[in-house]
Amino acid sequence: MSAFSEDILAAIPMPLLLVGPDERIRAMNPAAVRLFSGSATGRHVVTVLRQPALLQVVERALRSGETGDGRYVDKNLAREATYKVRAAPVQDSDGNCVLLSFEDITDLEQAGEMRRDFVANVSHELKTPLTALLGFIETLRGAARNDPEVRERFLSIMEREAQRMNRLVSDLLSLSRVESAERQQPTDPVNIKALVDSTILSLESVASAENVRLITQRLDNGTEDLIVRGDRDQLQQVLTNLIENGIKYGRNGGTVQVLLSYSARELAFRGPGVQIKVVDDGAGFDPIHIPRLTERFYRVDNHRSREMGGTGLGLAIAKHIVNRHRGRFRIETEPGKGASFTVLLPALS
Amino acid sequence: MSAFSEDILAAIPMPLLLVGPDERIRAMNPAAVRLFSGSATGRHVVTVLRQPALLQVVERALRSGETGDGRYVDKNLAREATYKVRAAPVQDSDGNCVLLSFEDITDLEQAGEMRRDFVANVSHELKTPLTALLGFIETLRGAARNDPEVRERFLSIMEREAQRMNRLVSDLLSLSRVESAERQQPTDPVNIKALVDSTILSLESVASAENVRLITQRLDNGTEDLIVRGDRDQLQQVLTNLIENGIKYGRNGGTVQVLLSYSARELAFRGPGVQIKVVDDGAGFDPIHIPRLTERFYRVDNHRSREMGGTGLGLAIAKHIVNRHRGRFRIETEPGKGASFTVLLPALS
Numbered sequence: 301m302s303a304f305s306e307d308i309l310a311a312i313p314m315p316l317l318l319v320g321p322d323e324r325i326r327a328m329n330p331a332a333v334r335l336f337s338g339s340a341t342g343r344h345v346v347t348v349l350r351q352p353a354l355l356q357v358v359e360r361a362l363r364s365g366e367t368g369d370g371r372y373v374d375k376n377l378a379r380e381a382t383y384k385v386r387a388a389p390v391q392d393s394d395g396n397c398v399l400l401s402f403e404d405i406t407d408l409e410q411a412g413e414m415r416r417d418f419v420a421n422v423s424h425e426l427k428t429p430l431t432a433l434l435g436f437i438e439t440l441r442g443a444a445r446n447d448p449e450v451r452e453r454f455l456s457i458m459e460r461e462a463q464r465m466n467r468l469v470s471d472l473l474s475l476s477r478v479e480s481a482e483r484q485q486p487t488d489p490v491n492i493k494a495l496v497d498s499t500i501l502s503l504e505s506v507a508s509a510e511n512v513r514l515i516t517q518r519l520d521n522g523t524e525d526l527i528v529r530g531d532r533d534q535l536q537q538v539l540t541n542l543i544e545n546g547i548k549y550g551r552n553g554g555t556v557q558v559l560l561s562y563s564a565r566e567l568a569f570r571g572p573g574v575q576i577k578v579v580d581d582g583a584g585f586d587p588i589h590i591p592r593l594t595e596r597f598y599r600v601d602n603h604r605s606r607e608m609g610g611t612g613l614g615l616a617i618a619k620h621i622v623n624r625h626r627g628r629f630r631i632e633t634e635p636g637k638g639a640s641f642t643v644l645l646p647a648l649s
Numbered sequence: 650m651s652a653f654s655e656d657i658l659a660a661i662p663m664p665l666l667l668v669g670p671d672e673r674i675r676a677m678n679p680a681a682v683r684l685f686s687g688s689a690t691g692r693h694v695v696t697v698l699r700q701p702a703l704l705q706v707v708e709r710a711l712r713s714g715e716t717g718d719g720r721y722v723d724k725n726l727a728r729e730a731t732y733k734v735r736a737a738p739v740q741d742s743d744g745n746c747v748l749l750s751f752e753d754i755t756d757l758e759q760a761g762e763m764r765r766d767f768v769a770n771v772s773h774e775l776k777t778p779l780t781a782l783l784g785f786i787e788t789l790r791g792a793a794r795n796d797p798e799v800r801e802r803f804l805s806i807m808e809r810e811a812q813r814m815n816r817l818v819s820d821l822l823s824l825s826r827v828e829s830a831e832r833q834q835p836t837d838p839v840n841i842k843a844l845v846d847s848t849i850l851s852l853e854s855v856a857s858a859e860n861v862r863l864i865t866q867r868l869d870n871g872t873e874d875l876i877v878r879g880d881r882d883q884l885q886q887v888l889t890n891l892i893e894n895g896i897k898y899g900r901n902g903g904t905v906q907v908l909l910s911y912s913a914r915e916l917a918f919r920g921p922g923v924q925i926k927v928v929d930d931g932a933g934f935d936p937i938h939i940p941r942l943t944e945r946f947y948r949v950d951n952h953r954s955r956e957m958g959g960t961g962l963g964l965a966i967a968k969h970i971v972n973r974h975r976g977r978f979r980i981e982t983e984p985g986k987g988a989s990f991t992v993l994l995p996a997l998s
Contacts, residue, residue, distance in 0.1 A: 302651060302653070302654070303740070304651075304654060304739070304740070304741060305651070305653060305654045305657060307739040307740055308654060308657060308658070308667075308739055308748055309657070310737070311716075311735075311737035311738070311739050311748035311750070312661065312663075312665070312735075312737070312748065312750050313735045313737075313750060313752070314661075314663065314750075314752075316661070318657075367660075386660075386661075386662045388659070388660035388661070388662075389660065390653070390656040390657055390660050391652070391653070391656055392653060399657060399660035399661065401660070401661050401662060401663075403662070403663075407757055408756055408757050408760060411757065411760035411761065411764070412760065412828075412829070414764070415760070415763075415764050415767070415825070416825050416828070416829050418764070419821050419822065419824075419825040420822065420825065422771070422818075422821070423818045423819075423821055423822045426775075426814070426818045427815070427818055430811055430814055430815045430818065431815070433782075433807075433811045434808065434811050434812065434815065437804055437807055437808045437811065438808075440800075440804055441801065441804050441805070441808070445797075448794075451789075452790065455786055455789055455790050456790070458782075458786055459783065459786045459787070459790070462779055462782045462783050462786065463783065465775070465779055466776070466779045466780070466783065469771075469772045469775045469776055469779065470772075472768050472771070472772055473768065473769065473772045475768075476764070476765050476768040476769065479765070480761070480765050
C-alpha cells in the first residue's frame with residue numbers, strides 16, 4: 301500500500317482493517333491497532349476477529365464483492381464496546397480485498413438501555429405508593445367511613461406518600477436539568493462559607509425536630525475566603541442533600557458537622573481547592589455500598605430510606621452537580637462510626 | 650489519487666473530504682457526495698462547508714499539520730443532522746492535505762434530548778394530580794374533616810386521579826417494553842377475528858356504561874381466516890386502546906365499529922394483508938392533529954383527555970406495536986363525522 305493510502309487510513313478516527321484475497325490482514329490503521337491491542341498485519345482474519353457471524357460477513361464480501369454489515373463486540377476493555385461493522389469491497393492489483401470499518405455504537409445502545417432502566421425504576425418507585433394510596437382511599441370510602449381516628453391516621457400516611465412522590469418527581473426533574481447542563485461549567489463566583497451558613501440556617505428547624513445539632517467549622521484555621529466558580533442554587537442543593545442525609549441517618553441526639561478547608565495546592569486539581577466535608581456520628585453503613593451509592597435509586601436500606609421519605613436520587617443529583625463543577629465527590633464510612641461525604645471543588649484562587 | 654485510494658475512501662461508510670494545500674477539495678467519497686448533494690471536487694472548501702468554526706479547524710490543520718475536531722450541522726435534509734468532524738493531516742507529494750471525516754452523532758444527541766423531554770413530560774403529567782391529591786388530603790384533614798358529603802366527593806376524585814396515575818405508570822412501562830422489543834418481529838400465528846371478538850367481549854361493560862354499541866363486521870365478504878404473525882397480548886392492547894378511545898371520544902348513544910378485511914395483494918406489503926379499522930361516529934377532530942397524534946403525551950384536547958382518564962400514551966403504544974409487527978397505522982377524521990383508526994398487518998398467507 302502507498303504511503304498516501306496509509307496516511308488516509310490513519311487520518312480516519314474509526315478502526316479500519318484491510319483484508320486481502322487470502323483472508324490475511326493487509327493493513328490496520330492506528331485506531332484498529334488500539335482496538336485489537338496490537339498490530340495483526342499478515343495474520344489470518346480468523347485469528348483476529350474470532351466472531352463467527354462477523355467472519356461470515358467478511359467471507360461473503362470477499363467472495364461476492366458485495367458490501368455487508370455485521371456487529372463486533374469487544375470484551376477486552378473494562379467496558380464492553382459494540383461496533384457496527386461495514387465490510388466493503390476494495391479492488392487491489394492481485395484481487396478482491398475487503399475493508400472493514402468499525403463504527404462504535406456503544407453509547408447509542410447504552411442510551412436506549414438507560415432509558416428503559418430508568419422507566420422501569422421510576423415505574424417501580426411510583427407503583428408501590430400509588431397502590432397504597434388506592435388501598436387507603438378504598439378503605440376510607442368503605443370499612444372506615446365512619447371512623448374519624450382511622451381516617452386521620454390514613455390521611456396522614458397518604459399525605460406523606462403523596463409528598464414523597466412529589467419530591468421524587470421534583471428530583472427527577474432536577475437530575476435531568478443537571479445532566480443536560482453537565483458540560484457547561486458554571487462561572488459565577490460563589491462564597492462557600494456564606495452558602496454553608498445560609499443552608500444550615502434553613503435546615504435548623506428540620507434538625508432540631510430530629511434532635512440533631514448542626515455545627516460548621518473551619519478545619520484548617522485559614523483565613524482565605526472560600527470562593528469557587530459555581531452555580532449557587534445547585535451547590536446549595538448539594539449541601540442541602542448531604543446535610544439532610546446526615547440528619548436522617550445520623551444519631552438521634554447527635555451532631556452533623558460541616559467542616560471546611562482550603563488548600564493552595566490540591567492534588568486533584570493541581571491548584572487551589574476548597575473542601576466541604578459533611579460528617580455525621582450515626583450508625584454508618586457497610587462500605588461495600590459506597591461505589592454504587594450515587595447511582596439513581598440505589599439505597600443502603602430500601603425500606604428505611606422510603607420510610608424517611610427518601611427518593612433515592614439525592615446523592616445521584618449531588619454527584620452530577622459536583623461533576624458539573626469539575627469537582628470530586630468522596631464517601632467514607634465505617635459501621636458504628638458514622639459517615640462522611642466530601643465535596644472537593646477547584647477554588648477561584 | 651490512485652484508484653486504490655479512491656476505492657478505500659468509497660469503502661468507508663462515513664462522509665470523507667480530502668482538502669489540498671490550496672484549500673480546494675481534492676476528493677470526496679460517495680457518502681460525502683450524498684451529504685453535500687453533489688460532487689464539489691476542485692471547489693474551494695469555503696464554498697462547501699460554509700460554517701466558520703469548522704473552517705477554522707480545517708485551516709489550522711492545514712497550517713499546523715495537527716489533528717483537530719469540529720462540528721458540522723447539516724440543515725439541507727428534512728431532519729437536521731449533526732456531525733462530529735475530525736480534520737487530520739495527510740501528506741501528499743505536493744504538500745500538506747487534510748482529510749475531513751464526518752461522524753454522524755445526530756441519534757446520540759437526540760437520545761439524550763429525548764430522555765430529557767421524556768422526564769419533563771412525565772414530571773408534568775404527575776405534578777398536577779399529585780398537587781391536587783395533596784390539596785384534597787389537606788382539606789379532608791382540616792376544613793372538611795366533619796363533612797361526610799364533601800369527604801365522599803373528594804375521595805372519589807382522589808381515587809380517579811390515583812387510578813389515572815397508576816395507568817400512566819403502567820403505560821410508561823408497556824411503552825418501554827414495546828420499544829425495547831421493536832426490532833424483534835413476533836412469530837406466533839394470531840387469529841385476528843378471534844382476537845377482535847374476545848376484545849369486544851371484554852369491553853362490552855365499558856361500552857354499555859357509556860351507552861355505546863360495539864359492532865364487528867367483515868367488510869370484504871371474504872371467508873379467508875385472518876391470520877397474522879404477531880404478539881397476541883400486544884395486538885390485544887392495540888385493539889383495546891383503539892376501541893376504548895372510540896368509546897371515550899365517540900358519540901354517546903353511538904356505535905364503535907371494528908371492520909375487518911383481507912387483501913391478497915396489499916400494496917403496502919406487496920403481499921397479503923389484514924386490515925382492522927376502528928370507526929366511531931363521534932365529533933371527530935381537526936385533521937391538523939393527525940401527524941402528531943401518536944407522539945407521547947400529545948392530545949387533541951388536553952383537558953378532555955385527562956378528564957376521561959387518558960394517559961396520553963395509548964396511541965403511541967399502538968403505533969409502536971404496529972411498527973414492531975411491520976404493519977401500517979393510519980388515522981382519518983373529519984370534524985363532525987367521527988374518526989377512524991386503521992391497522993394494516995401483513996397476513997400469514
